[in-house]
Amino acid sequence: MSISGLISLAFTAMIIENVILNQFLGICPFLGVSKKRSSAVGMGVAVVAVILLSGIITWSLYRFVLSPLKMEYMQTIVFILVIAALVQMVELILKKTSPALYKALGIYLPLITTNCAVLGVALINIRKDYNFAEMIVFSLFIPLGFLLVITIFSMLREKIDTAPVPKAFKGTPIALITAAILAMIFSRFGGLI
């Protein structure tokens, strides 16, 4: 794929087919950890690191181990184990090498195992049959889109908290409707490419 193709893939992955607003992956952390901006950014950064690493590892495993052995049907089991182990490993390494970062991200790391975006990106990489360069771009820009949207959304939510919302809409309902408006805005970027 040419460079321009990669750039358009990056833009599509990050903005047009945004992981949260268009593909609905990672909604749980999107609603759960977006009440404060600092925690939303922390979660987003942790997700970027884990998705990129897990994307590279699962893609290589599939290409060089599962596929030659004709064991493609094992992908779901293998991928989820790799992700669970990877999250644990990242946690251990962070704890040892940079306690400050570990303190900031620590509580979000275990939650990432059940973030569907991680397994989702690993599976989409395989389903769309991406080559190495496309896989790297896709697994980097998908979580960057996640970081972008969760940051915007957490800022909106901080404002909504103090706004006079009808009683029945308090909490999750108004968050979902805000997300709907965000999705409307992001869907308009589709005309750019």
Added chain:
Amino acid sequence: MNQKQNFFKGIIKENPLFVTVLGTCPSLAITTSLENAIGMGIAVFFVLVLSNLIISLLTVNPKMKELVKPVRIPVYIVVIATLVTIVEMVLHAFLVDLYNSLGVFIPLIVVNCIILGRAEAFASDNKPVDSVVDGMGMAIGYTLALMSISFFRELLGRGLITVWGEKSANPIQLNLLPIFEFIGIEPINMFLKPVGAFLTFGFILAVLAAIANKKAAKMASEVKQA
């Protein structure tokens, strides 16, 4: 708690989607048609009931429970992932249309919080029969919730609901297009887009919250009078 309460709590009082807001990803993504919602519900039913059964059997013996405890999450995930792989292969073999339209969300049942949540919160501390009943109730509650979201989305977005249209000669169909025409509007395409998913889910949650608020207010006033 008797068996009946155990079953019905998953449908109304502790509905996994509308009360505890778990498993939201597929509920937004695949609810573009009622057919998809039913298919997803059946897949989740199978996985949840069997994973609850297996996990409660694993932990029914106290010695076994002690043994499993430190590594329980990986053990649960392997059990769930195996069941999901079975579902995926069966769907691919027998229901290719459904397999294609659910897409990546079939393997993603592995990370659906409802299943791991029930394993951790219920199946690991309860007897196998109770766990199976709990799993059935939760899965049916989840399916009904998915169906109610997709019902509104398909009806407003397409104007008509078709279930098993391509497969059988006389499909079950609910057609509102004449009414739309009579009023003079077209089906609202937006409801089939991601925007519609968030809006529908948000409004359903708001309506449920309004009902709950009303009930709570009524109970409070009754307490005051007494």
